[in-house]
Amino acid sequence: MAARGGARERPDAVQLDRLLAERVRKELRCLRLLTEYGLNPLRRVHTVTKKPMSWHDNIEEPADEKFLKVIHHAVLEPTKKYSEPQTESQEIGWNTTPLIDIDRTDRRLYFPRRKTEITKLGSCRNYRAKSEMSYEQVGQTFTMLKQKLRNLSVKEDPALKDVSEKTR
Numbered sequence: 001m002a003a004r005g006g007a008r009e010r011p012d013a014v015q016l017d018r019l020l021a022e023r024v025r026k027e028l029r030c031l032r033l034l035t036e037y038g039l040n041p042l043r044r045v046h047t048v049t050k051k052p053m054s055w056h057d058n059i060e061e062p063a064d065e066k067f068l069k070v071i072h073h074a075v076l077e078p079t080k081k082y083s084e085p086q087t088e089s090q091e092i093g094w095n096t097t098p099l100i101d102i103d104r105t106d107r108r109l110y111f112p113r114r115k116t117e118i119t120k121l122g123s124c125r126n127y128r129a130k131s132e133m134s135y136e137q138v139g140q141t142f143t144m145l146k147q148k149l150r151n152l153s154v155k156e157d158p159a160l161k162d163v164s165e166k167t168r
Contacts, residue, residue, distance in 0.1 A: 039071070041074035045071065078090055117148055120145060
């Protein structure tokens, strides 16, 4: 029992034994012995390379098939792991096969990239940033392409002919 004035008596051997037994009982209640270990498929596996001159690292051991199967399964993309999407965000883009086959001769559904005067102008500017092309050459090319575009638009649409004459 506690004495008056806040001083505590030291527990005797019987009380110490009871406290120890209670602590061990609580620890055993929460303790669970695991003997089988697995790999967390959500974490990346980092491997450490072997030392070339170490004799114990150069011993050949048979591969564990179950472990290799788990590793290869963890690396697969979700569409190959599961038959259906597991989250809401996986539903977008889950089915990646096209609904119709691409017919490259049908111009209604196939729009390949083409090289036009505008794209030549853009590639000329990008080329200038990466090459030794002088500013005069870039300016000449720009002026030439602008003139070609003006001539093309005037020939195709007579209404533009009046506008192009006013801007000259």
